[in-house]
Amino acid sequence: MKKDILSQKINRELSNLPIDTEPRVMYLLIEVRKVLDYEGGYELLRFYCNWVAHINMSRPIAQKIFDKISDDENVESSRIITFDKLREELGDFFDKHDLPAWLTIRQDYWFIFRNKLIDILVDVPVEKVVESKTTKYFVFKKTNPSEIGYRIVDKISNTVTEAVRFDIFQ
Secondary structure, three states, rough: OHHHHHHHHHHHHOOOOOOOOOOHHHHHHHHHHHHHHHHOOOOHHHHHHHHHHOEEEEHHHHHHHHHHHOOOOOHHHHHHHHHHHHHHHHHHHHHHHHOOOOOHOHHHHHHHHHHHHHHOOOOOOOEEEEOEEEEEEEEEEEEEEEEEEEEEEEEOOEEEEEEEEOOOOO
16 A cells, blocks of 8 residues: 555664754655645644645645744644644654654654754745735744744734744753
């Protein structure tokens, strides 16, 4: 079965930790996405799997995620921006498929993986589209080698919100 072959590929990738290059991060997430194509579920995990492979994100799921991350009062917003929710969903995915979960369990492995993921996602905008036009976008931004932030640009009002700087090694 194709899904079993995909799980074997993911297992092989997880047997050589840490995942410490951008190509390995992309490969793992793309293989995870293929399994999700068979099964569904894991909305945020699927979003990140798509995000690593595209130059911008503007489809309906991106609209939904944009609304969550741009809502400062939404607790889930910070869990998405800091990758905590991704870590949770990826760990659940590994458990569900009897795959080793060391990537999400061990802090050192997770920080290395997350840092390479951020390197991929920097400057790849998540767009808010209204009537076929991008009205706002969200983008990660590295402020220095160990610090990440984000900006939300409102193209209608010409405003920029920059916030949530965090140490990528915490």
